[in-house]
Amino acid sequence: MEVVEPSVTYSSINDRSGHAFWCQSGEDVDPDDVDNFRRKLKYFFMNPCEKFRARGRKPWKLLLQILKIAIITIQLVSFGLSNQMVVTFKEENLIAFKHLFLKGYTDRTDATYAVYTRSEVHDRIYFAVYQYLNLQNLTVGNHAYDKTGDNYTPLSLCQDFYKNGSIYPGNETFEIDPQIETECIEISPLQPFENGTVFPSNFTLDFKRLLSVNIYFTLKAINLQTVRHHELPDCYDFTVTITFNNKAHSGKIKITLQNDVDINECRDWNVAGASPRNIHYLLLFDSFIILACLTSLILCSRSVINGIKLQFEYTAFFLTRYNKEVPWSDRMEFVNGWYILIIVSDTLTIIGSILKIEIQTKNLTSYDICSILLGTSTMLVWVGVIRYLGFFQKYNILILTLRAAFPNVIRFCCCAAMIYLGYCFCGWIVLGPYHDKFRTLNTVTECLFSLINGDDMFPTFKGMQQKSYLVWLFSRLYLYSFISLFIYMVLSLFIALITDTYETIKQHQREGFPATELHTFMAECKDLPNSGRYRLEKDASSCFSCCSRFDELEERLEG
Incomplete structure (x- = not known):
């Protein structure tokens, strides 16, 4: 398309920086300008x-x-x-602490480590406290007790329980005060115990009101492996929390161990041949x-x-x-x-x-x-x-395809997302009680996205519980319709959208891209980069x- 340049009258126009780029008025612009x-x-x-x-x-x-x-x-x-x-x-x-302070812990029982009797609860608490007091004789690492001044930081043993409660499941009656109270005792590493035991006698558990038992203590360690990489070692403070969770009162008390880490610069160090440089x-x-x-x-x-x-x-x-x-x-x-x-x-x-x-x-x-x-x-x-x-034209096709397909891809994904979210909410509310992969909304989205890519299909079908025949039948219709819709239709249309854009770009590279007004206007300048016409002149008499x-x-x- 050839741009026609009619003769018009115009006045001075300034850009936002105040520089005038048209200075004539009432006459034609010089073609050189x-x-x-x-x-x-x-x-x-x-x-x-x-x-x-x-x-x-x-x-x-x-x-x-x-x-x-x-x-x-x-x-x-x-x-x-x-x-x-x-x-x-x-x-x-963290793994070492679990093996040290959780009795009978193995790596395979990490997700289901729990106890079911009162004696087991007391036994696990006793074991954790005893291991802490004998840490120096047990650990193979460079762990040590935390100090506050000249005194060791004690271990804190706390229990959370309802303020008051009378529960009689046999009579289907209960009376409860939902206000939560906390009771804690402190155990120092050097503290002697009554009757030679490692557990104080004044700490009792009322399991009917008990919500949780928490054990808190802090250990110190030094990461020496950085010395081999010419880095100064860091000093670590591990704040360990062991939780006995009884909030559900279901007969299963889950035990977890977590640690918060604080990294500090060591106060005094001396590494042979090392320097702070x-x-x-x-x-x-x-x-x-x-x-x-x-x-x-x-x-x-x-x-x-x-x-x-x-x-x-x-x-x-x-x-x-x-x-x-x-x-x-x-x-x-x-x-x-x-x-x-x-x-x-x-x-x-x-x-x-x-x-x-x-x-x-x-x-x-x-x-x-x-x-x-x-x-x-x-x-x-x-x-x-x-x-x-x-x-380079041969390497430019990816950029051009992505730029050309981006608007259509966004619109297509918005439409597909509505259907996807509908399936997510439906699967979460209906199949959640009967399938682990649909238990939370987050796991539902992950499971369905895996199914779109053809992954984990058979275990998803197989993991559905058959306690309710109606829900089992619904799950089959739900999974078959989702897989058929998204794999055979949505995903295919998505790929076709990209493929069509790719073919269009290849055709434009062979036959030329559609010229916009901007490129048409610039195309009338035939000067090559090495022509010398792009050099700036010191003295210019034009309106530019x-x-x-x-x-x-x-x-x-x-x-």
């Missing part, structure tokens, strides 16, 4: 290599992104190895990453701002010269989504690196938050590499002189 504007637009949409040939501008952002890929990946691997040692040490200590090198490297990401953030933000300013200029040009509005599809061409992605990645990296520095200096222990930030930023950095592969001088200043600042 329009060519300069086309050339300016064409230069904006060039890739870094073409911009280098056009104006000799060094591709600093490209080089910086390549540098970021290397240093951020190194940072993530270093943090991942350190975090792996921390996670392994915490998990192994290693951590200083890591802090210096993290500071360099923050500086690199901050520079990238500034450059990409400036490019986004320049694109928005050029969009206003182009919109004003079309409104003034052709008296027509620019569609939003053309306006969004000036907003580079890859720069937005890099800005988000840089922001996450900067925050994650600051948290990493705080963790290394033992001011914080937010390993999970830091891992999420650094992991997400590294993922986005590597995804951003696709942008530079997209400069103010904008040209502003662009020249930006080029100098960037160079």
Whole structure:
């Protein structure tokens, strides 16, 4: 489509920064000025290599992104190895505590560890307290009691129970005061016991009112495995909680052991051949990453701002010269989504690196938050590499297919999600009492998503209890209809949607993409990048002189 340039009268129009890009009034615009504007637009949409040939501008952002890929990946691997040692040490200590303080515990009984008689409850409590008092003679690790000043921190044995209650199941009568009271006693590691026992005689349990029994104590340990990786060991505080849960009063008291971990810097240390310089090198490297990401953030933000300013200029040009509005599809061409992605990645990296520095200096222990930030930023950095592969036509098809199919995919997923949620709620309320995979809404969504991908089908059918024939029959209709609908129809339509978009993109690559008004306008500029026509002139007499001088200043600042 050829754009016709009629003669119109127009006045000065300023962009938001106050720079006038049309200065004439009552006469036609010089064709050279329009060519300069086309050339300016064409230069904006060039890739870094073409911009280098056009104006000799060094591709600093490209080089910086390549540098970021290397240093951020190194940072993530270093943090991942350190975090792996921390996670392994915490998990192994948790398993060790379960074997030390839970009588008869095995790894296979983790989900169903429970007791059913009063004697078993007392026996497990006695065992946990006795193991704690004899910890120094039992553990094979470097565990020790916690101290507050010169005194050992005692173990706390607490029970939660209803304030008052008279329960007679045989007569189907009860009287209960739902107010909960807590009674605790403290047991010091060096405290002598009555009659040579390890349990005080004044602690009794009323099982009819009993809600839970909780045992709290704190142990200390040092993670020495970091020494082999030239890192200073960390000192750990493990706050262990053993819970006997009797809230259901069903005859089954479930026993769980959990520990909260607090990581601290050791007060005094002496490692042969070690020095604190290693951590200083890591802090210096993290500071360099923050500086690199901050520079990238500034450059990409400036490019986004320049694109928005050029969009206003182009919109004003079309409104003034052709008296027509620019569609939003053309306006969004000036907003580079890859720069937005890099800005988000840089922001996450900067925050994650600051948290990493705080963790290394033992001011914080937010390993999970830091891992999420650094992991997400590294993922986005590597995804951003696709942008530079997209400069080659053979590698660009993935980006084009995703961009073209995205609106249709979102609309399709919204419709499919309504059906999916309907099945989720139905399965949860009907099949939940009869099937473990439908017991909670979260497990229902996971189970159905697995079924969509053809996974775990037979165990799902087989796990349905047959206590109610009506529910069993309903489960068959429910599962068969869901599998048939989503695998044979929804999933097939989803794949067909992507495939059709892919075929359309391949056809456009062979025959050419439909030209928008923006690309048609720029296509009239036939100047090649190495023609020298894109060089900025120092003296310009056209109405673009103010904008040209502003662009020249930006080029100098960037160079």
